[in-house]
Amino acid sequence: MGFSFFTYRAGARLLDGIARPGVSTAALLFAAASGGGLVAYADSAAESAPEPSQGAPKKKLLVLGTGWAGTSFLKNLDCSQYEVKVISPRNYFAFTPLLPSVTCGTVEPRSIIEPVRRMFEKKNKDVTFCEAECFKIDANKKTVHCRSAVGTNLDGNGDFMLDYDYLVVALGATVSTFNTPGVLEHCCFLKEVEDAQKIRRCVIDCFEKASLPNISAEEKRKILHFVVIGGGPTGVEFAAEMHDFLVEDLVKLYPAIQDFVKITIIQSGEHILNMFDERIAAFAEQKFQRDGIEVCTGFRVIKVSDDSITMKSKSAGKEVSVPYGMAVWSAGIGTRPVIMDFMQQIGQTNRRALATNEWLRVRECEGVYAIGDCATVSQRKIMDDISMVFKMADKDNSGTLTLKEINDVLEDICIRYPQVELYMKSMHMLDIADLIKGAIGDSHKESMVVDIEEFKKALSHVDSQVKNAPATAQVAAQQGQYLAECFNKMEKCKEDPEGPLRMTGGSGRHFFRPFRYKHFGQFAPLGGEQAAAELPGDWVSMGHSTQWLWYSVYASKQVSWRTRVLVVSDWTRRFIFGRDSSRI
Numbered sequence: 001m002g003f004s005f006f007t008y009r010a011g012a013r014l015l016d017g018i019a020r021p022g023v024s025t026a027a028l029l030f031a032a033a034s035g036g037g038l039v040a041y042a043d044s045a046a047e048s049a050p051e052p053s054q055g056a057p058k059k060k061l062l063v064l065g066t067g068w069a070g071t072s073f074l075k076n077l078d079c080s081q082y083e084v085k086v087i088s089p090r091n092y093f094a095f096t097p098l099l100p101s102v103t104c105g106t107v108e109p110r111s112i113i114e115p116v117r118r119m120f121e122k123k124n125k126d127v128t129f130c131e132a133e134c135f136k137i138d139a140n141k142k143t144v145h146c147r148s149a150v151g152t153n154l155d156g157n158g159d160f161m162l163d164y165d166y167l168v169v170a171l172g173a174t175v176s177t178f179n180t181p182g183v184l185e186h187c188c189f190l191k192e193v194e195d196a197q198k199i200r201r202c203v204i205d206c207f208e209k210a211s212l213p214n215i216s217a218e219e220k221r222k223i224l225h226f227v228v229i230g231g232g233p234t235g236v237e238f239a240a241e242m243h244d245f246l247v248e249d250l251v252k253l254y255p256a257i258q259d260f261v262k263i264t265i266i267q268s269g270e271h272i273l274n275m276f277d278e279r280i281a282a283f284a285e286q287k288f289q290r291d292g293i294e295v296c297t298g299f300r301v302i303k304v305s306d307d308s309i310t311m312k313s314k315s316a317g318k319e320v321s322v323p324y325g326m327a328v329w330s331a332g333i334g335t336r337p338v339i340m341d342f343m344q345q346i347g348q349t350n351r352r353a354l355a356t357n358e359w360l361r362v363r364e365c366e367g368v369y370a371i372g373d374c375a376t377v378s379q380r381k382i383m384d385d386i387s388m389v390f391k392m393a394d395k396d397n398s399g400t401l402t403l404k405e406i407n408d409v410l411e412d413i414c415i416r417y418p419q420v421e422l423y424m425k426s427m428h429m430l431d432i433a434d435l436i437k438g439a440i441g442d443s444h445k446e447s448m449v450v451d452i453e454e455f456k457k458a459l460s461h462v463d464s465q466v467k468n469a470p471a472t473a474q475v476a477a478q479q480g481q482y483l484a485e486c487f488n489k490m491e492k493c494k495e496d497p498e499g500p501l502r503m504t505g506g507s508g509r510h511f512f513r514p515f516r517y518k519h520f521g522q523f524a525p526l527g528g529e530q531a532a533a534e535l536p537g538d539w540v541s542m543g544h545s546t547q548w549l550w551y552s553v554y555a556s557k558q559v560s561w562r563t564r565v566l567v568v569s570d571w572t573r574r575f576i577f578g579r580d581s582s583r584i
Contacts, residue, residue, distance in 0.1 A: 058083040062164035064134050066116045068473040069372030070170035072480025078488045079125040089133040089149040094193050100237040102196035104245035105579035109193050111566035114559045137342045139365050166367050173373035176334030182304035187329040204583045206325045210257050220260040223325040230331035231267030240527030249579045264294045280532040283542050339374050358514030372476035381463040382417040390452050403448045406432050419465040469517045482515045523550045
């Protein structure tokens with residue numbers, strides 16, 4: 001029987017069929033590691049697995065959360081195959097990238113939310129929804145403990161328990177204060193729709209309070225000092241929205257106090273938007289300087305009181321106290337208590353998020369999958385499997401690899417270990433020969449032959465490109481769609497779909513291609529009808545045209561035509577009539 005390296009076709013999301021004894025056209029290759037190592041494949045001529053029995057009871061699928069990850073999963077899931085139940089403390093999906101626009105009335109809160117029951121009804125999905133909060137996951141008993149989010153009575157009927165066969169955890173993340181004193185008590189946050197509504201009320205309250213006749217000029221400066229702690233996309237976009245709200249609307253309504261208004265961004269790093277291209281960060285800082293928005297970089301907030309913020313210079317070590325009227329904390333995300341408790345239960349302590357394998361299954365936890373901000377994918381390192389990779393590529397068992405043998409398996413290596421492709425791209429290497437030549441110094445590409453030690457040396461730095469995907473809506477949505485596609489095929493499989501099938505003789509292969517995040521770009525609205533964007537292909541765009549691109553992309557990404565029409569109408573209303581400055 002001939003052997004080959006495991007293969008996935010570039011355009012195939014999932015591999016249909018199962019390799020089994022007796023199928024003459026199937027080429028079975030052995031699996032190397034039970035935790036998801038290199039696995040052989042069965043060729044495309046293998047018979048498909050039989051459909052599950054029509055009379056068999058449906059597996060119970062429980063989904064926790066209706067954010068980006070959970071909603072994307074449910075939208076793409078074939079619910080007819082499972083008994084689906086959804087648990088979430090909110091009965092709607094919120095388009096969170098537009099939350100900064102809600103804070104200043106550019107967009108109304110109801111324009112960016114879609115009731116989940118409406119979504120299920122429109123797509124004819126048989127889903128049971130409960131508005132409740134999960135406060136405990138018991139992986140051993142395969143149960144979750146929940147509490148009603150709409151109030152409980154005195155006899156405790158608000159608590160209930162559900163069992164599952166498959167559990168999808170999509171609970172997202174919470175705000176991280178880094179244990180900074182006073183943050184929880186005195187700062188506003190921008191994580192939920194309710195947070196944006198609270199900020200909107202606080203902004204108007206500050207202006208109304210500063211307009212009272214018994215307020216001194218010094219007090220007015222303090223009350224109208226709006227501080228944003230955190231120079232990431234959320235903080236920068238809120239500062240830009242706040243500035244537009246001020247210069248386009250509030251100066252007309254509060255002309256007597258407009259000179260007292262100040263907006264400050266405090267960033268611990270050397271630049272704001274440090275996850276963007278350097279050109280975008282520089283453009284944003286220059287624009288904010290022209291707009292009068294103060295950017296304090298290299299400062300870490302160490303304390304927040306009811307009327308002042310104490311920050312410390314990272315370079316000079318000097319502490320500075322700044323009076324403020326309203327502070328918005330957007331400095332990071334943290335782990336929800338239920339996730340922390342679950343991680344301790346399964347032995348994943350001292351982590352920020354649940355560790356999953358490349359198929360988004362929680363490690364060492366059968367039937368439990370985690371997607372979105374509450375999870376992080378642990379990409380397998382090629383150096384852990386380097387001997388196996390070499391053996392699988394060495395088809396003639398010569399103990400050496402030719403350039404042809406390496407190229408034959410390169411596509412498969414890049415799929416299983418995407419850091420190889422990323423490393424070659426970062427080093428501006430055209431092909432695998434450049435990578436090998438850089439390690440062994442062989443200038444004759446065609447005659448290149450490497451042994452195991454030279455092969456290890458060539459790939460020794462590849463794993464440096466292993467990075468976790470960012471905690472963004474884009475990542476969560478892609479994970480939800482990927483996992484739904486896996487679940488749509490999963491019930492056709494007799495064994496574990498994401499690992500090697502444990503068949504006779506230890507042979508097996510993967511059913512599903514591992515998850516791989518594809519970055520489609522990111523935006524940073526900067527106010528004044530200007531925006532910056534990183535686009536696919538390492539393109540950078542800045543200015544007024546980019547703002548209109550932002551409008552079109554964000555309108556198209558709405559989850560329904562209802563919200564799409566509402567958001568566009570809100571933008572149109574703002575252009576014609578300005579923003580609503582009422583406190584409601």
